[in-house]
Structures are given as C-alpha cells and as structure tokens.
Amino acid sequence: MEQLNSYLIVAAILFCLGLFAVITRRNGVAVLMGIELILNSANINFVAFARFGGMNFSGQVFALFVIIMAAAEAAVALAIIINLYQNFKSINVDEAQQLQR
Amino acid sequence: MNIFIQYALVIYLLPLAAFGIQIFLGKRLPRQGDWVSIGAVLTTLILALAMFAGMLLNYNPDFETRAAFTWIDQGAFQIRMGFLIDNITIIMLLVVALISSMSHIYSLKYMAGDPRYSRYYAFLSLFTFSMNGIILADNLVLLYMSWELVGLSSYLLIGFWFEKDSAANAGKKAFLTNRVGDIGFFIGILIFFTAIGSFSYGDIFAGVAAGKLTGTLLTLGGVGLFMGAVGKSAQFPLHIWLPDAMEGPTPVSALIHAATMVAAGVYMMVRLFGLMTHDTLLLVAYIGGFTAFFAATIAITRNDIKQVLAYSTVSQLGYMILSVGTGAYVAAFFHLLTHAMFKANLFYGAGSVIHSMHHALHKKKDHETDPQDMRNMGGFKSKMPITYWSMMASTLAISGVPLFSGFLSKDAILAGTLSFAGKYPQHFLLPVFGFGAALITAFYMFRLMYMTFHNQPRRPDIYREIKESPREMVFPLVLLATLCLFIFYTLPNVNPLSDEGWFSTLIVARDSVVPVEMGPVIASEIEEGMHHSHYPAMGISIVMVALGILLAWLMYLKRRLSPAAWADKLKPLYRLSAGKYFVDEIYAKYLYRPVLGLADRIGYLDWDLYDKYFINGFGRVTTWLSTLSGKLDYDGLDQGIIDGIGRVIRYFGAILRGLQTGRLQSYLLFALLGIIIILVFQTI
Numbered sequence: 061m062e063q064l065n066s067y068l069i070v071a072a073i074l075f076c077l078g079l080f081a082v083i084t085r086r087n088g089v090a091v092l093m094g095i096e097l098i099l100n101s102a103n104i105n106f107v108a109f110a111r112f113g114g115m116n117f118s119g120q121v122f123a124l125f126v127i128i129m130a131a132a133e134a135a136v137a138l139a140i141i142i143n144l145y146q147n148f149k150s151i152n153v154d155e156a157q158q159l160q161r
Numbered sequence: 162m163n164i165f166i167q168y169a170l171v172i173y174l175l176p177l178a179a180f181g182i183q184i185f186l187g188k189r190l191p192r193q194g195d196w197v198s199i200g201a202v203l204t205t206l207i208l209a210l211a212m213f214a215g216m217l218l219n220y221n222p223d224f225e226t227r228a229a230f231t232w233i234d235q236g237a238f239q240i241r242m243g244f245l246i247d248n249i250t251i252i253m254l255l256v257v258a259l260i261s262s263m264s265h266i267y268s269l270k271y272m273a274g275d276p277r278y279s280r281y282y283a284f285l286s287l288f289t290f291s292m293n294g295i296i297l298a299d300n301l302v303l304l305y306m307s308w309e310l311v312g313l314s315s316y317l318l319i320g321f322w323f324e325k326d327s328a329a330n331a332g333k334k335a336f337l338t339n340r341v342g343d344i345g346f347f348i349g350i351l352i353f354f355t356a357i358g359s360f361s362y363g364d365i366f367a368g369v370a371a372g373k374l375t376g377t378l379l380t381l382g383g384v385g386l387f388m389g390a391v392g393k394s395a396q397f398p399l400h401i402w403l404p405d406a407m408e409g410p411t412p413v414s415a416l417i418h419a420a421t422m423v424a425a426g427v428y429m430m431v432r433l434f435g436l437m438t439h440d441t442l443l444l445v446a447y448i449g450g451f452t453a454f455f456a457a458t459i460a461i462t463r464n465d466i467k468q469v470l471a472y473s474t475v476s477q478l479g480y481m482i483l484s485v486g487t488g489a490y491v492a493a494f495f496h497l498l499t500h501a502m503f504k505a506n507l508f509y510g511a512g513s514v515i516h517s518m519h520h521a522l523h524k525k526k527d528h529e530t531d532p533q534d535m536r537n538m539g540g541f542k543s544k545m546p547i548t549y550w551s552m553m554a555s556t557l558a559i560s561g562v563p564l565f566s567g568f569l570s571k572d573a574i575l576a577g578t579l580s581f582a583g584k585y586p587q588h589f590l591l592p593v594f595g596f597g598a599a600l601i602t603a604f605y606m607f608r609l610m611y612m613t614f615h616n617q618p619r620r621p622d623i624y625r626e627i628k629e630s631p632r633e634m635v636f637p638l639v640l641l642a643t644l645c646l647f648i649f650y651t652l653p654n655v656n657p658l659s660d661e662g663w664f665s666t667l668i669v670a671r672d673s674v675v676p677v678e679m680g681p682v683i684a685s686e687i688e689e690g691m692h693h694s695h696y697p698a699m700g701i702s703i704v705m706v707a708l709g710i711l712l713a714w715l716m717y718l719k720r721r722l723s724p725a726a727w728a729d730k731l732k733p734l735y736r737l738s739a740g741k742y743f744v745d746e747i748y749a750k751y752l753y754r755p756v757l758g759l760a761d762r763i764g765y766l767d768w769d770l771y772d773k774y775f776i777n778g779f780g781r782v783t784t785w786l787s788t789l790s791g792k793l794d795y796d797g798l799d800q801g802i803i804d805g806i807g808r809v810i811r812y813f814g815a816i817l818r819g820l821q822t823g824r825l826q827s828y829l830l831f832a833l834l835g836i837i838i839i840l841v842f843q844t845i
Binding site: 079084153158 | 829830833
C-alpha cells in the first residue's frame with residue numbers, strides 16, 4: 061500500500077505543478093503544457109490504481125485513451141492559439157479579454 | 162280561451178303590429194303603407210262587429226268573460242294581466258274600432274301629400290292599440306300602462322305638425338296636463354293595491370265588498386282614480402289642454418279628442434263605478450256639472466270652428482262625469498256612445514269645411530286668412546250639401562232634439578240629475594248646471610251651423626272656390642250621420658221618447674260594492690228615481706233646447722237680435738267667456754310663474770352657489786391634492802426609492818464588475834478556490 065501512496069503523492073505534485081502552470085503562465089503554449097501535466101498526473105493515478113487496485117488493465121487502457129485525447133486536444137488548442145495570435149498579435153492569454161467589455 | 166277572448170286578442174295586437182310595420186318600413190311600402198294601418202283597423206272593426214253580433218245573439222245582461230295570466234310572480238307579490246270582456250267592453254270596442262276606421266279612411270284625403278304620411282298612420286295605429294288596451298284591461302296595471310300609452314300617442318298626434326310652434330306646445334301642454342291627473346290616478350291605484358294586494362278588478366271589487374278598504378281612504382282612492390279621469394276627460398280644472406289640442410290634424414281631433422281618448426276617463430269611471438263612495442261621487446258630480454256648464458259658456462264666443470267643438474266636447478264630457486256622479490253611470494256610458502258618433506261626425510264635418518277652405522285659399526294664394534275662422538265662412542250650405550246635412554243631423558243630436566240619439570242619452574243624464582237633486586235638495590245646482598248647459602249647447606251649435614252654412618257668404622271670393630269634399634271624407638260623414646238617429650240605440654223598440662232597447666237591456670246598472678256607511682249607490686233606487694223624473698226632465702230639456710235654438714235662430718239667421726249689442730249689454734260676462742274665464746292666464750300667473758320663479762331661485766342655488774363653490778371647490782381641492790401627490794410620487798417615491806434601487810444596483814454592479822476580468826486564468830483560480838472551499842467544508 062505504501063507504494064500506491066508514493067505514486068499518488070507524485071501524481072498530486074504533478075497535478076499541482078500543472079495547475080500552477082495553467083494559472084500563472086501568460087504564454088498560451090505554457091498553459092497548454094500545464095494542461096498536459098494535469099492529464100499526465102491523472103494517467104499516473106489510473107495506472108497506479110490499476111496496478112494496486114486489482115483492476116486488470118483497464119487503468120492502462122484508460123491512460124492510453126487519455127494520451128490519445130491529449131494529442132487531439134493539443135492539436136485543437138494549438139489551432140486556437142494560432143487564431144489568438146492572428147487576432148491579437150500575441151499568444152498571451154490575458155490579453156484576450158474582450159468578454160470583459 | 163273562448164272566441165271572445167281570441168277576437169279581443171287579435172283586436173288588441175293587430176294595430177300594434179301595424180304600428181311596428183309602419184314605423185320601420187312605412188316609407189318603403191307602396192302608398193307609404195297606409196293600407197297596412199287601414200287593413201289592420203278595418204279587421205278590428207270586423208272583429209268588433211262580430212263580437213257585437215255575438216253579444217246581441219247572447220242577449221245576456223250579465224255576460225262576462227275573463228282571461229288572465231300571471232305576468233310577474235314574486236311569490237307573495239303577483240301581477241296578473243288579462244282581459245275582461247262584458248257588454249260594456251264590446252260596445253266600447255266597437256265604438257273605438259268604428260271611429261278609428263272612419264278616421265283612417267278620412268285621413269286618406271285629409272292627410273294626402275303630408276311629408277310624414279306613413280308616420281301619421283303609424284301613430285294612429287299606436288293610438289288604436291293603446292285605446293283598446295284601456296278598454297280590454299281587467300286590471301289596473303294594464304289600464305294604467307295603456308292610459309299612459311294613450312297619453313303618448315295623443316302627444317305625438319297633437320304635435321304631429323311640430324314645425325308649428327303652437328302644435329308642439331299644444332302637444333306638450335296636453336301631455337303635462339294629463340300628467341297632473343295621472344299622478345292622482347297613480348296614487349289612487351296604489352291606495353287600492355296597498356289595501357287589497359291585487360290589481361285585478363275582480364279582486365279589488367271583492368276586497369272592497371269585504372271591507373278591506375273603507376272610510377276616508379276609500380273615498381281618497383276613488384278621488385285618485387277620478388283625478389285620472391279629470392285629466393284624460395278634460396274636466397275643470399284640467400280642461401285647458403283639450404282646446405289647444407285642436408292644433409292636431411282634424412281626423413285626430415275627431416278620433417282622440419271627441420270620441421275615444423277623452424272618453425277613456427268616463428269609461429274608466431263607468432268600469433270602476435262600484436268603488437266610488439258617496440263623497441267621491443259628490444265631487445265627481447260637481448266637477449262634471451260645473452265643467453258641462455262652464456265649457457258651454459266658453460263655446461258661445463269661440464269663432465274658430467274647431468274651438469267651438471273642442472269646448473263642446475269638454476262640456477259633453479262634463480255631462481257624462483256629472484251623470485257618473487249622480488249614480489246614473491249607465492246613462493253616462495250611453496251618452497259616451499251617442500256622443501262618440503255625433504261628435505266625431507261634427508269634427509269630420511268641420512274638417513271637411515276646413516279642407517275645402519284650405520283648397521279655396523290655396524287657389525287664391527291667400528295665406529293670411531284663417532281657414533278655421535267661422536267669420537270667413539257663411540252660405541256653404543249649397544256648396545257642401547252632404548257635409549251640411551250630416552253635420553245638421555249631428556247638431557240636432559248633440560242639442561238633444563227628439564228623434565236623435567243625443568236626445569235619449571242627454572235625457573237620461575238629466576233625469577238622473579233631477580232625481581238626484583230630488584233626493585238631496587241641497588244639491589239643486591247640479592240640475593241647474595245640466596239644463597243650463599243643454600240650453601247653451603243648442604245655442605252654440607246652431608250658431609256654428611248658421612255662421613258656417615247659412616246666410617250670405619261673408620267672403621264671396623272664398624265662397625266661389627268652395628267645393629264638396631272627396632268621397633273618402635264624405636263617406637264617414639254620411640255613415641256617422643245615419644248613426645245619429647235614435648233608432649239604432651233603441652232597437653227593437655221604436656219609441657223616440659224612451660231609451661228602452663237593446664242598450665238598456667244589455668247594460669244594466671249594478672249596485673256599488675262600498676260599505677253601507679259610505680253610501681253605496683243602489684241601482685234599483687237610481688233607476689226608480691230616473692223613471693220618475695224621466696218626463697219632467699224631458700219636458701224641461703225640450704223647452705231649454707227649443708229656447709237655445711230659437712235664440713240662435715233670432716241672432717244668427719234672422720238677425721232680429723244683434724249678437725254685438727247683446728255682447729255689449731252683458732259685457733262682463735262676455736269678456737269672461739271670450740277670455741275663457743282666463744283660466745290659462747290665472748294658471749300662468751299663480752302657477753307657472755311662481756313655479757318658474759322658484760325654479761330660477763333653486764337654479765341660482767344650484768348653479769351659482771352649489772356648483773360654483775361646492776363642486777368647483779371640490780375640483781380645486783382635488784387639483785391641489787393631486788399636484789401634491791404627484792410631487793410625492795415623482796420627486797419622493799420615483800426619484801428616491803425607485804431610482805435609488807437602480808442606483809444601488811448600478812453601484813454594486815460597478816464593484817462586482819471587477820471580478821469579471823475576462824482572464825481565463827483568474828476564472829480558473831476562482832474555480833479552484835471554490836473546489837478547495839467545498840472540499841474543506843466536506844471534510845469538516
């Protein structure tokens with residue numbers, strides 16, 4: 061059980077780092093990277109629970125799906141960032157605040 | 162429903178239907194729809210004749226049939242409507258149907274070319290309908306309703322030529338004067354209703370007989386009913402409307418103001434005779450007797466041919482009322498019957514003369530000369546023989562010359578009056594009035610005939626153009642003149658000195674139902690008295706009539722006595738008569754003007770004090786208050802509270818707006834904080 065705890069702690073640290081990056085980074089690409097960190101922390105959890113929770117391979121399979129989804133998300137997000145750049149001549153997310161007005 | 166009721170229903174409703182058609186469609190129908198009204202009224206005449214024949218076949222003095230339905234039912238309070246048909250009803254229906262038919266036919270020519278020809282016929286039908294209602298009613302409600310309808314149609318017909326101020330005013334005067342009487346009538350009806358609780362004649366008679374209503378109240382109730390008759394039958398002091406009503410078309414005068422409407426009062430008194438106490442009847446007798454004499458004296462000095470007839474009508478109605486008052490109410494009804502015939506005929510005759518005068522004047526383009534003034538006439542006898550002879554027959558009848566109908570009825574009335582005075586010598590004035598009026602009647606009627614038809618023409622220029630009237634106008638004259646002969650009223654007897662016959666057999670007097678202490682009239686006593694004074698009354702009246710005719714003959718035909726000289730000799734009397742006893746002037750001075758003055762005062766109170774200060778004051782206070790409340794509303798409520806809420810919301814909005822940064826990351830941060838708070842709370 062101690063092994064599961066250490067996995068979960070690593071995953072939690074990773075999640076916090078990702079969240080921190082998402083909240084604090086102004087650069088859109090960096091925000092995207094933060095999201096990847098969060099997804100990966102989730103992956104660690106899946107795999108860890110699969111390994112120690114006796115759930116066969118479904119955790120690993122789910123992790124694979126998450127990786128596939130992350131790839132797709134990265135493609136969409138990068139397209140959004142390119143659009144952002146075209147509209148605002150910058151990829152800083154805090155400059156896109158038209159909604160405020 | 163027996164056949165009489167069915168006939169009566171048709172007679173009642175047909176003129177109403179004719180009125181409805183005429184008033185709405187009259188103008189669009191061919192001949193302006195006169196055939197609708199005439200057809201309706203002729204049908205009623207046929208039905209009335211059938212009923213009359215039925216009555217003669219029955220030959221039953223006690224014949225009576227009723228039909229009624231509950232009109233208003235409120236539990237304890239019920240009003241029943243219905244017809245009461247007895248011999249009196251049938252005879253009266255026939256009189257109205259006959260005179261009405263004659264008027265309709267007569268008007269074909271008399272009213273030809275009038276711009277409101279169809280409306281005229283509509284009104285005639287309405288009148289016939291209302292009059293039949295009075296006749297057929299078996300309860301005071303229907304009687305009163307029809308009574309007022311008669312007043313209305315009379316108003317419409319008198320004021321038919323309302324372009325003339327005088328006609329419009331005459332209509333108004335007739336209506337208002339009648340109203341005075343009707344108030345009394347209404348009070349009378351209510352007295353009987355409160356005491357007995359029913360409007361039906363049968364219940365009322367039974368109630369009075371049972372002593373439910375006695376004493377002064379019964380007398381007052383009778384007086385109330387009589388007031389209605391005073392108004393409608395133009396008795397002193399409410400007679401003033403009838404002479405003015407001559408402004409209406411002449412056939413209307415004949416129909417309404419000679420034969421039917423004015424007879425309604427007498428008819429009502431005859432119907433309700435049994436409810437009259439001795440005191441009531443005494444008042445009735447004095448009013449009637451006085452009116453008979455008083456109106457006759459006015460008629461002497463009238464120069465307008467229709468005015469003579471108008472006052473003569475008032476006087477003759479006075480006779481009938483006098484007769485009711487003396488208890489001989491069958492004689493009153495008999496006189497009503499004969500009077501309807503000869504007076505209608507006299508009016509038709511006068512109308513014929515006026516019509517002819519109109520044409521003559523029209524031809525000469527003379528619009529100044531009065532076509533009704535007898536001073537412009539004279540010598541028309543040879544030009545208008547039919548009119549002359551038929552009018553002569555009626556004149557003989559109204560004067561009371563033997564062999565004519567008026568002789569019989571007037572004699573019966575005078576006999577009744579004489580026997581009444583024999584019984585109560587202190588009332589000697591009544592026969593004096595009666596016989597005096599008989600003398601004067603003969604005098605003024607022959608004066609009218611001599612001035613109109615005899616002597617040299619006073620205006621030869623007009624005389625040349627005078628022609629006999631057309632067939633439609635002459636036919637009623639001839640028919641009614643024939644009915645002035647006594648024989649129609651005494652069949653199967655042919656004794657010209659006695660009124661024994663179908664009428665006296667079929668119409669029998671009944672005892673009145675009032676309690677003994679109120680002095681009920683016992684029919685047999687009255688009959689006995691009349692029988693005894695029959696010949697003395699006849700003798701005196703023949704002498705009186707002869708005297709009257711002789712006087713007229715001397716003054717206006719032979720010119721032995723000069724009317725002008727006599728007028729001079731009796732100057733005060735002459736002036737009283739010529740001024741109609743100044744009744745109108747007295748009313749104007751002591752009644753109208755004080756009332757108008759009072760109205761002015763009250764008007765001042767109302768307009769200048771009440772309205773100006775109170776009502777306008779209200780307005781001003783209201784304006785002031787609403788300005789104030791407006792201020793409170795706009796400046797206080799709206800500006801302060803309503804706008805205040807808005808401002809507060811805007812203020813907080815401006816603050817909270819800061820939260821909405823539009824930065825994704827800050828939203829995410831808030832979400833994160835939210836989740837943390839939730840988690841923290843969950844663990845706690």
